Amino acid sequence: MLEEELFAILRLQATPKIGTIITKKLIQIIGSAEQIFREKKSSLLKIDGIGELLAQQIVSTKNLKKIEKEHSYVLENGVQYSYFLDENYPKNLQNCIDGPVIFFHDGQMNWQHQKIISIVGTRNITNYGRAFCNQLVQDLASYNPVIVSGFAYGADICAHKAAMDNNLQTIAVLAHGLDEIYPKTHKKYMHQVLANGGFISEFWHDEPPMRENFLKRNRIVAGMADATVIIESAVKGGSLVTADIANSYHRDVFALPGRVDDTYSKGCNNLIKTHQAHLLSSAEDIIQLLNWNKKEKAIVQQPQLFLNLEPEEQIIYDYLQTNGKQLLDVIALDCKIPVYKLSSVLIQMELKNVVKALPGKMFEV
Template sequence: MNSEKLLAILRLQVTKNVGDILAKKLITTVGSVENVFKEKINTLHKINGIGTQTTQHLFDENNLKRAEEELNYIQQNNIAFSYFLNDDYPQHLKHCIDAPILIFKDGNLNLSNQKVISIVGTRNMSSYGRDFCNQLIENLKEYNPIIVSGFAYGVDICAHKAAIKNNLQTIAVLAHGLDEVYPKTHKKYIHEVNNNGGFITEFWHNEQPMRENFLKRNRIVAGLSKATVIIESAEKGGSLVTADIANSYNRDVFALSGRVTDIYSKGCNNLIKNNQAHILTSAEDIVKMLNWDLQQAAVPKQKELFVELKPTEQKIYDYLQQNGKQLLDDIAINCELPIYQLSSILIQLELKGIVNPLPGKMFEV
């Protein structure tokens, strides 16, 4: 990516009153991120959500100076990053409307694997939660998933360590810049996490771990994954926010149930009771819900079993097999098919016993 484009992204990212949703609207409307700062102000004002105050922030010289400083740091330190319109941007996250327009990365990340789950929960986990977390990840090892969490105390660091122990890739999503470490005591795990995955953040290199950053971080944790697992939570907590966000993204949520008298099981029990999460009793629950068992079994047989599929049918099947159950609209977008044509093809695939329709206009192989 050239310096002009990266500078424009950074300027947009730091502009007050311009969140990720509005930033994407601006980029889409004017054609590119560079054009945002070349477009006439009167033209920008015609875009819904852009007023005089916002354009003043857009062209604030202080923002330009800050963006130039961050650009220099990125280039001098060879910081890896992904722009939301580029192919190397995490695919699951790309489908989230409020995903960051730019993320920074460190480590040995390989995001081509579609089997990604987030595991979060209380910082005050019990031995019950710890034992379950360790056993869960060990039992998922054969499916080689990526384990995402937030590098915090308790469930987060337990999930990261269990992934490393089982030679699985793990991604730590930070609520601060890559130059910071929080909590400080987790500095000893940085090398291991980098060797077995790495770190992702939307925050600039010296951004401090402010309270509001943790809530922003949670949407990335949920967005990176096909499913979010909550292992122990009080009635209120950040992991419940992550569960709520995951539900808003139409992602599966699992919660470990516990005794009704346990403080740090109340949040999970409430999620299950209110149909906001599937009850989690073992790794098998995740494997079956996400169709990992069918995907593994189908890999060596795919060519033999589906030789009679038409090219478009094969495209839809391959997409569903790789991504699990999907909304009709998402299938249409990713397979580049109009809804009316897609619906007809899905019916044919259903008649062939290849695709199952699900409630809520969802489909799975």
């Protein structure tokens, strides 16, 4: 990535009121982050969803010194990063509409790994929860999954340690910059995590661990994985937020049941009772539901039945043929076609009986 584009991406990150979804929309419509800041305010106002306030925030030069400082830090220290349109961006996260535009990382990680599990839970993990977590990871080890968690007290660090004990790659998603460490007592695990995977964060290098960052971090924990496991949780807790996010991404959620009067089993029991999570009794539940025992089937190329497809129609058709039914926004991201244009193309494809629209802005061949 060119230095100018990186600077523009950081500038978008630092722009108030411009979140991940709007940032991606602007990049898709205008073509690049750098080009966004070359646009006149009047041009920005013509974009659907960009009002006076947002347009003014974009053209403002208020935070340039802060941005320049972070930009220099990234370049001078060789900080690794992944951009949502790059090949080295995790595929699972790329399919999340609110996945980070860019995140920074340290360590050696395989983003394209075929089996990724997030394990989260209460900070007050019990002996029951800890024993189950350790046994679960040990029983999954032969399938060589990546274990993702948040490096916090309790279930998080238990999951990371279990992964490292079984020589599995583990990824710690931080709620602060890579130069910070929280909790401090976990500093002793940093070297081992780096040797067995690494750390990722969407926050700038010196960002402290603020309360709201932990909730933002949870969507990456859920988005990175094929499935999320909740070890233990009270009726309310951050891990339940992670479960909710994972469900919104149409990912599988598993919860460890416990006695009805156990404080740190009530959250899991409720997830199971309300059908927001599968009951998890052993590693076999994950193996069976995620089809890890089945060999990958070779993709058989179907004969091309529609010889009159336009280039963009062919891209969309091939994408849906390979990936199955997908959300409109996910198709736009993966095919790199702006949503406003994609909607028009899909209508034409529907008229040709090439694709079918499903409820919830889903489409399939």
